[in-house]
Amino acid sequence: xxxxxxxxxxxxxxxxxxxxxxxxxxxxxxxxxxxxxxxxxxxxxxxxxxxxxxxxxxxxxxxxxxxxxxxxxxxxxxxxxxxxxxxxxxxxxxxxxxxxxxxxxxxxxxxxxxxxxxxxxxxxxxxxxxxxxxxxxxxxxxxxxxxxxxxxxxxxxxxxxx
Numbered sequence: 001x002x003x004x005x006x007x008x009x010x011x012x013x014x015x016x017x018x019x020x021x022x023x024x025x026x027x028x029x030x031x032x033x034x035x036x037x038x039x040x041x042x043x044x045x046x047x048x049x050x051x052x053x054x055x056x057x058x059x060x061x062x063x064x065x066x067x068x069x070x071x072x073x074x075x076x077x078x079x080x081x082x083x084x085x086x087x088x089x090x091x092x093x094x095x096x097x098x099x100x101x102x103x104x105x106x107x108x109x110x111x112x113x114x115x116x117x118x119x120x121x122x123x124x125x126x127x128x129x130x131x132x133x134x135x136x137x138x139x140x141x142x143x144x145x146x147x148x149x150x151x152x153x154x155x156x157x158x159x160x161x162x
Contacts, residue, residue: 034095037062037136039104039123042115044144049114054152055096058144059089068139074155075146081154 041058042048050058061071073079096113099105104119115123127137 030091031095031098033133034091035099035102035104036126036133037140038092038095038099038113039115039119040126040133040137040140041144042105042113043120043123043127044140046145046148047114048120049108049112050144051112051149051152052092052096052110053156054147054149055113056088056092057086057147057152057155058140059092060086061143062136062139063089065135068135068143071139071143071147074151075143081151084155086155 037059038055041055042050045054061067070079070084074081074084096105096107099119100107102118103116104122106114106116108114126132
């Protein structure tokens with residue numbers, strides 16, 4: 001008898017039990033979190049709009065306590081913009097695409113993202129719920145307005161190094 005048959009025979013008479021276990025989900029698959037971060041970023045930005053560059057900066061900065069503190073230090077003038085290292089967050093483009101598909105945002109010439117009235121209602125509802133995204137909301141309330149396009153461009157391009 002082939003080894004596979006012995007294994008199948010053993011399985012057929014066996015009792016199985018399953019225990020549900022939490023399993024981490026990759027960041028780019030957490031669309032509810034990503035769309036919420038995009039909407040809150042835009043809600044707290046000047047004019048309810050931002051460039052992709054600024055959204056990438058906010059998306060990277062929001063991820064950890066240390067990155068949030070690093071950005072706060074730059075905005076307080078305690079650190080140089082050249083000391084901030086940012087990376088492209090792969091989940092952001094997908095979150096923007098889904099938010100656009102849901103009519104929450106408009107994408108203008110592929111460069112600027114603006115909240116629609118529907119998106120503003122959803123973002124305001126998220127912002128009003130004190131039980132969700134506490135760290136993210138606290139960070140974006142302060143940083144999204146103060147992180148101007150000029151500051152964000154300097155951080156991404158590291159022009160202060162020249």
